[in-house]
Amino acid sequence: MTVEQQVDALTASVEDLKGAVVSKKATLDASVADAQLATAQAQIAKVNARSARDEAEAFKDAAYTAAQSAASAVAYQDLSAVALTKAVTAVDAFIYDTSKDSDGGAWRHRCAGTSWYREPLNTATRGARREFPAVAVIVAESNKVTIYDGDDPTLPMWIVFNGAVSHSIFLGYSSPGGFSVTMRDGHFCVGTTGISTNGSINGLAVANFVADTLSKYDEIGFAKSNQGIADRNDNAWSNGLGWWSIAKDPTKKIVNQYVNDVSLTVLPNAPLDPSTGLPLPTIAVATAGGVSVIKDDGFVANHNLLLSYQGVSFDDDNRLYYGTENSQFRFAEPSVWKTPSFTQSGSYRYKNLSVGAFPVINTSTSGTLIPPVGRGIDLAVAVKSGGVGVTHLRHTPSNASSSLVAYTAATYATGWLPGDIKGAFLADADETDLVSEDLAVNGSFGSDASGWSLGTDWAHDPVNQRLGRIGSTYHNAFPTATIAKLVVDQSYTMEVECGSGAGTIGYYTASGVYGALATGINRISFTYKGGNYPFFYSSSNERWIDSFKVFRSSHDRSVNADGKRPSDLIVNGTISREPALIGADLVAYGGFASNNYLWQPYNPDYDFGTGPFCIMAWARFFTGSNCVIASRTDYNPVGWGSDGWWTFGIRTTPNPYALRFRSYGVEVVGNRAIADNGWHFCAMTYDGSAARLYVDGDLDFSGARTINHVGTNTPDLLVGVGSYLGNITDPSYKLALLRIAATAPSSEQIRRIYEDEKALFQENAACTLYGASDAVTALAHDSDSGLLHVGTSAGRSVFKGLRRVANTTTPVATAIAAAGDLVVEQ
Known part of the structure; x- marks a missing residue:
């Protein structure tokens, strides 16, 4: 091939390649256009997906609330409705879910040889079903205890333990008094407070459904009957089957025979009962003369302070709580209550003003305590007589002063208060403006x-x-x-x-x-x-x-609001109050100006010295401006040179609209701008060496500082305005839930406070007890759903954390039990 031919061939190849490139480029351009269109569509889809997600979240919350409301309306979940057809007047109730037993409830299927399984069915004291229910609803009345079949929505009677029979083997005399009931791993426990006759009643009666035995503990000792559960209602007097005819073991006696409450747990590595194969339980009783713990080895540990204990309960960590008539409750760690004669590990009591060593129950100085309910160290407690609402407790066993407590009543909700709280303000649900x-x-x-x-x-x-x-x-x-x-x-x-x-x-x-x-x-x-x-x-x-x-x-x-000091915030001018958001219970306080503010005369409780303290509040800053949450001052514009003065809020400088705390010779400034028209949780803590600022649970500043809050002055506390009534350029901002304490919560606690309280700053957020009554009649905690049920004369309020998610309108008189979304009440 000549050179000319080679050049011509090469030229043709180049032309072909060029044509191919042009074609590929056109295809590529089309692909790019398609990709760009797809990207735009993907962005639109992403936005739509987010919108759908948010809408789904809203639907989920709405569905949850609706489900709770619907559940509370189901007749078989409301014992007061059952009482209309069964003539039930309950003094105590317990829902027993056998799936939570050590063997998942398998014991129910191996009881065919027991006396109760073989006894005649369809009698006055025995229902139509032989097998023990998977879910049993246990209801104590004044003269009997009935176990209902919770597997059937109509709750038919499954078995009855009579106390109205003269000296029945199990419950005793015809006037046995009040009953308290619980059950686990087949062990059915009944405490009674009635009149004792010939040792036939009182104390703690235990029926073991797996072993088919009846036993009793009282202040004389322990005895096991030679009768089975089928004989539970026999006349012990005429048949010679009473407890007085059985030798009792005096090494296993409880401190007092009048049992007011009973609680039951199974410890890890508990020994097995050779007759049943199930772990042996640990049982605690609150009595008229102390507290007793019947350990899984059969021996009894006693706590005897000659007090009448009204309530007792184990938490999920097997910590034991017990309460008295004078609104106190104590707790004992397992290592303590296992000793033969044990004392408390700590206590919570009403209005302890000795340096705020413990949180307290928000009530009068006397009353009948409802035993604490909850999971682990998250508890709720109330007092039936003299009480004001329910107390939520985040318990720190190793250091009670660092615990958190929150009060919920019909007209206010405080949010979480650190242990050594000195002031808790702006927590009301009343929309009426405050006028001086x-x-x-x-x-x-x-x-x-x-x-x-x-x-x-x-x-x-x-x-x-x-x-x-x-x-x-x-x-x-x-x-x-x-x-x-x-x-x-x-x-x-x-x-x-x-x-x-x-x-x-x-x-x-x-x-x-x-x-x-x-x-x-x-x-x-x-x-x-x-x-x-x-x-x-x-x-x-x-x-x-x-x-x-x-x-x-x-x-x-x-x-500290003990009626003997100026603990409240006095109104100067006019302070507006309106719902924090549409439909919310909590109100926002606003309208602050140099002539409109709240103040408290000098309070030495705020003289923290160089020790720990914290200031926390929810604030809504609408525009970029100088706004003060709270300050301590004597109104002197040159007052920054004195000890004990401080101001907490936001300013335009040095970091625009970020949190700032300023005290004598000290200034700490955050980084996050929060003047964005939204509610924010603002906190300042000082642990004695380091100052920290938090916004919405996140750490915004941390640095070593030395702060001194003791001086020769007597400054007042101002809320909504700053030193010498200045530092206000935006009177439209709002405040709620202001707290001041001589405790520095940890970062984990600050996060917990924010996460729990943010639910209160949403539209239609309910956080108070339903109705007008603060008197709590009953408490129950559903460990499956995490819901807390609080009974009053107005109905049952249902709480998820600190927010009320549902309520009924049927008064609750004496008892609530809840488990697996099943709720019974009287």
Whole structure:
């Protein structure tokens, strides 16, 4: 081939290649266009998927709430509905799910040889089914205990244990008294508080359905009957089958025969019962004379402080809790309660003001405690008489002062409070605006004592314009016209100026809440509960009241609100209140300005020295501006040079609209801008060496600092405004759930607080008890769903964490039991 031919061939090949490249490029361009279109479609699909996901989440939440509401309406889940057809008046109830037993309930299928399996069916005390139900609903009445078949939606009677038979073998005398019931691994336990006759009743009765045995523990000892469960209702007196005819083992006696409550657990590595193959249980009883634990080796450990314990329960960590009539409950670790004579590992009690060593139950100083319910160290507790709502407890056994507590009532919900709480504010569900008006009628005592009801030896001094005690007889003085203006369950602070003198003038703000007035100005916070309160009394010597004022206030929901100090926030000007979001229970406080704020006179509880403390609140900043959550100040613009002063909020500098805490010689600033119109959880903690800022549970700043909160000044606490009433450029921002404590929560606790409380800052978020009553009648925790059921006279409130997700409207009188979404109540 000549050179010319080769060139021509090469040229042709190049042309062919060029054509191919052009064709490929066109195809590639088309592919790129297709890819771009596909990308755009994918982006649209992504957005749609996210929208669908969010919508699905919303539907899921709505469906969950609807399911809870629907479940609460199902007749067989509501014992009060069952009572209409079965004439049941329950004193206690327990739902026994055999699938949670050590063998998953397999024992139910190997009981054919027992007396109860073979006894005649379809009698007054035996139902139509031989096999023990997979789910049993156990209901105690005043004279019998009935086990219902929970596998059947109509809850037919499965077996009855009578106490109305004269000296029945199991439950005893015809007036056995109150029963408490529980069951696990086939062990059916009944405690009774009735009258003892010939040793036939009282104490703890145990029926082992697998071994087919009846046994009893009382203050004499332990005995096992030679009768089977089929003989449970036989007349022990006439047949000579009573417990008095059986020798009792005195080494296995409980501390007192009057059993108020019973709880049962199975420890890891518990020994097996050779007759059943199941682990032996551990049983605890609360009695009129102490607490006893019947260990799995058969021996008994006793805790005897000569107190009447009303409740007892094991948690999932086998920690033992037990409560008294005076609103206290104690706990004992397994290593402690296993000892023959054990003492408590710690306690929780009402209004412990000794440096806040323990969280408390939010109640009066007396009442019948409902045993704690919950999982692990997450508990709920309430008091039947004298109580105010339910107390949620996040228990830290090793250090109770670092525990978290939250109070839920019909009109407020506090959110989580650190153990050594000093003030808990802005927690109400009342939308009424707060206005600073002196409600006192004739509190200046100008020309007369009109509006007052004066007892003998009280008199008005028109010259000095005062009211005083001049005689020797004990009498009272009532500001009747002022009392007539007070509203029940509203919070107030009275300001009383008392002159010097040899006598003593005291006050009552409620029944059992009283104190003495000091010379000078006294400020005392109280919640009006009706009646002729407040009123004043005095000793036999002369003493005078120079002035009297009453202001509306925002209540302190911590234990420090004892009615003997200015614990509440006094209203200055007008503070608006509206739902935090549409339909939410919690209200947001707003309208802050130099003449509209909340304040508390100097409170030495906030003198933390160089020790730990924290400030926490939820805030909604609408625009970029300077906004103060809270500050401690004497209103002096040069006050930053003094110890004990601080301010907490956001500023435009140095990091625009990020959290900032400033104290004497110290400033810490976060990084995250939060003026975005959304609710944010803002927290500042100091552990004695390091300061930390948190936003929505995330650490926003951490650094070594030295902060001193003790000085020679007596600064006030201001909420919504800063030092010398300044630092406000956006009065539209909102606040809620302000807390101040002498405790520095850990990062894990801050995260927990945020995660639990963010559910309260959503549209239609309910967080209070349903209805108007704060008196809790019963508690139950469903370990399967994690739901807490709280009974009151208005119905049953159902909580998921701190948020109420459902409620019924049928009053709960005595008992609730819940398991596997099955709920029974009386």
